[in-house]
Amino acid sequence: MESEGYTDHISRQFNEELDEVRSRTLEMGGLVESQVANAVHSLIELDVAKAEDVRAKDDAVNQMEIMIDEECARILARRQPAASDLRLVLMTTKIISDLERIGDESSKIALHAVGLAESGDETRGFIEIRHLGAHVGQMVHDALDAFARMDTQQALRVAQEDKKVDLEYGSALREMMSVMIEDPRSISRTINVIWALRSLERIGDHARNIAEHVVYLVKGQDVRHVGLTEMENRIQD
Template sequence: MTNMKMTSETHSTHISQQFNQELEEIRSNLLAMGGLVEKQVTDAIYALIEGDSTIAAKVRQNDKAINQMQLTIDEECTRILARRQPAASDLRLILAVIRATGDLERIGDEASKIARHAMHLVEEGESPRGYIEARHIGNQVRKMVQDALNAFARFDTQLAVQVVHEDKTVDLEYRSATRALVTFMMEDPRSISRVLNIMWVLRALERIGDHSNNIAEYVIYLVKGMDVRHSSPEAIEESLRDNLLADHLKNSKEDS
């Protein structure tokens, strides 16, 4: 009878450990996909600024690998949902991973677009206006991707909020740069073709910032169970403070 009890407990522990391994695997795979996407963004910006069509072509080729990683992770998440029927924080992790892989795949698409426009600019030969803005915004969104992934890896809500703040800054700088380039094209119609390529690059960079912002919001949902989509950075910070205060009061009552 004692042996039967030990066997049952051992089996339960094994199942729990296996479930934990499955959850850790999808999180690790998400971060691996994120690492490749981050490199795609870095290489695309480099190809644009340096006029390197070889690197640009490589970015476009690697987009297929990112698409395949998304399909694989989604399949793993679907299998876990069907077999484990997770609840609470485990369910939030799976949902956050599924959503984040979608945004990472779209970041990869935007990096591929930047690479395509970089190749067009290399073919045209002459450097257009807007490279300074592209470099500056490019560095900002590259850091946003990195910070969003780090926030996911560390379950860091404060870093996630920082990414949300950064997205607002990128949006403002994107609009300012676009207005300046439109004015320049009106003054020099010969530049329209070249500058339009840069404007599409800036649009792609702004979209990368948006997707990084989404991933940061998923981190807050994962850690706190709060859906902060469509909320301002200030509102998110206030909600996090309220959540922290509620947890503190709850813990104080339990201790007493």
């Protein structure tokens, strides 16, 4: 753990409130991580039941965001935190926003799975979905791990993986374009796959956002909209 502690306050209750916010955020993260995995599974296997479960649980993700956001607002109003505690509360509100959006993208993937399953036709592109899904799923896991351990090096690795995801996404899109050119009858089905790939790419972006929030939380350095080299330099400062 790289940051200063969050558990050295005179008020034991304040310590417990901060710990509770972190724990609930990680709980939300665990649910969202499973949503990503289940959405990818539902698409690859054309599992309508799994897809519907992903969509149903999106409400739970939304409610967790609201609950944690309200708790952060109460802490700000009652405790008026400063320094690292203030960063923890502020960055938590940003992290849960990104987690909620990952949940939304997972729900979109599940919706495409239902559409493809109902079409009943053979669909190409699942290899690309499998590879990109595994990649961004690991990014989400690692971003949450970076938050749990306040690990800026882990956060940097997540950002580095996002560049690879962008390249992988571009390659997958080119493959899908080739599929549609070869077989115009596949256009409608392939578009569903393309939109699912787009959602996966967006999940990678949100995982990187979480990693950037971790850097600010630990170092007080804003690394949004900077290159990887500059991000690494600011982490080392």
